[in-house]
Amino acid sequence: MPEQVxxxxxxxxxxxxxSFDVVARVRRLSVxxxxxxxxxxxGTLDPMATGVLVVCVGQATRLSSYAxxxxxxxxxxxxxxxxxxxxxxxxxxxxxxxxxHITQEQVESVLGDFRGAIQQLPPMYSAIKKDGKKLYxxxxxxxxxxxxxxxxxxxxxxxxxWDAPQFILHVKCxxxxxxxxxxxxxxxxxxxxxxxxxxxxxxxxxxxxENAVELDTLLASEDWQxxxxxxxxxxxxxxxxxxxxxxxxELQVGRFIANETNTEEPYIMAYMPDGHLLAILENRxxxxxxxxxxxPTKS
Numbered sequence: 001m002p003e004q005v006x007x008x009x010x011x012x013x014x015x016x017x018x019s020f021d022v023v024a025r026v027r028r029l030s031v032x033x034x035x036x037x038x039x040x041x042x043g044t045l046d047p048m049a050t051g052v053l054v055v056c057v058g059q060a061t062r063l064s065s066y067a068x069x070x071x072x073x074x075x076x077x078x079x080x081x082x083x084x085x086x087x088x089x090x091x092x093x094x095x096x097x098x099x100x101h102i103t104q105e106q107v108e109s110v111l112g113d114f115r116g117a118i119q120q121l122p123p124m125y126s127a128i129k130k131d132g133k134k135l136y137x138x139x140x141x142x143x144x145x146x147x148x149x150x151x152x153x154x155x156x157x158x159x160x161x162w163d164a165p166q167f168i169l170h171v172k173c174x175x176x177x178x179x180x181x182x183x184x185x186x187x188x189x190x191x192x193x194x195x196x197x198x199x200x201x202x203x204x205x206x207x208x209x210e211n212a213v214e215l216d217t218l219l220a221s222e223d224w225q226x227x228x229x230x231x232x233x234x235x236x237x238x239x240x241x242x243x244x245x246x247x248x249x250e251l252q253v254g255r256f257i258a259n260e261t262n263t264e265e266p267y268i269m270a271y272m273p274d275g276h277l278l279a280i281l282e283n284r285x286x287x288x289x290x291x292x293x294x295x296p297t298k299s
Contacts (some may be wrong), residue, residue: 004057005036006294007228008067012212013053019044022215026055029219034134042067043175043204048090051075051201051209057228059294066235066280070205071155073172076196078183080165083193087123087180091195099192104162110189111157114182119149123158123180152177166197206236231269240269248272251279254296256287267291 013022018043041062042054051074056064081099084091124147144230153174161168170250171179180196187194202209221227232240246255251270261268265282268287270279276296281288 002208005030005034005225005228006060006119006232007225007230008042008060008269009055009057009218009227010207010212010229011053011218011277012209012214013045013050013051014215018047018213019053022053023055025215026057027218029224030057033224040064040267043072045201046088046090046180046199048088048196049201050198051120051199052207052212053201054204054207054234060231061236062292063231063235063280066238067205068175070237071172072175072177072201072202073203074179075160075200075202076171076179076183077198078167078169078170078186078194079197080167080187080190080194081192082195083184083187084195085124086253087178087184088196089198095193099165099190099194102164102190102192104159104164104167106188106190107159107167110186111159113189114154114185115154115157116195117151120152120181121147121149121180121186122178140245150176154182157182177241192253206234230275231271232271232275235269235277238267238269239265240271241264243270243272243278245273248278251281251290251293254290254293256284256289257281259288272296 011022012245013019023039023041030036030039036058038058038061040056042064045051046052051170054067058069073299080091081097082093083095085094125261134241150154154177156170158170159167160170167280171182179199183194183196200209218224218227241261243251250257268281268283268288269277270281272278279290279294279295280292282291
């Protein structure tokens with residue numbers, strides 16, 4: 001039987017493909033070369049966007065929610081004076097306003113309103129669900145829906161290129177932040193409207209675009225598994241413990257083990273002596289409960 005694989009791929013997503021398109025192509029590659037059919041991603045990128053797309057392979061799909069919880073960084077191009085229904089360049093223009101009088105100093109002055117913890121309204125054209133339906137499906141039906149603001153944190157927003165009516169922002173933010181909404185809201189603050197003209201995700205947790213593999217390179221590789229990143233490396237920002245052989249045996253049969261740490265973290269990663277991620281443990285005070293167990297695969 002072909003070898004089962006487990007790990008993450010740091011893919012540099014090209015523009016024009018959905019995140020699902022990328023996952024589907026990696027899945028076909030995986031099915032052709034291994035017995036691994038499970039492939040997913042940890043954080044969607046819009047079709048227009050490029051950059052870091054974290055693809056989960058094998059049992060790593062069960063870790064996608066943990067990989068998604070990390071901070072993100074973006075290089076975002078904002079175009080002043082034009083508003084679209086999707087808040088980005090792929091949407092229909094709904095308003096145009098002369099923005100020639102807007103200076104870099106004026107933009108800098110409003111950026112402070114978005115730094116830190118804020119409440120952000122997601123775009124109507126998004127995959128967020130309302131009453132069981134995705135917002136973009138309702139928007140295409142012409143239905144007006146009240147969208148609830150969500151808490152996000154923008155750790156830093158800085159102008160790195162000024163070329164009016166466009167400028168480029170470097171953004172560091174929490175997961176769940178919509179850069180399209182940020183571009184739109186900046187335009188509203190300035191009174192001239194704006195949309196997101198281009199977007200590159202340059203970092204997602206420990207995944208950086210400088211280290212990302214091009215999708216075409218990955219798909220053409222005779223040894224694509226060389227690009228797999230182990231959970232221990234990919235999730236190094238999570239607190240972890242090293243297990244003894246006795247603890248490994250206990251967890252493999254679903255038993256709790258003693259919590260000998262002083263941590264208040266609700267969950268930690270537990271690794272076997274050979275570096276294999278055996279389990280995610282849930283803090284139960286003096287005990288660790290096996291929350292998710294990843295038994296080593298056999299070739």
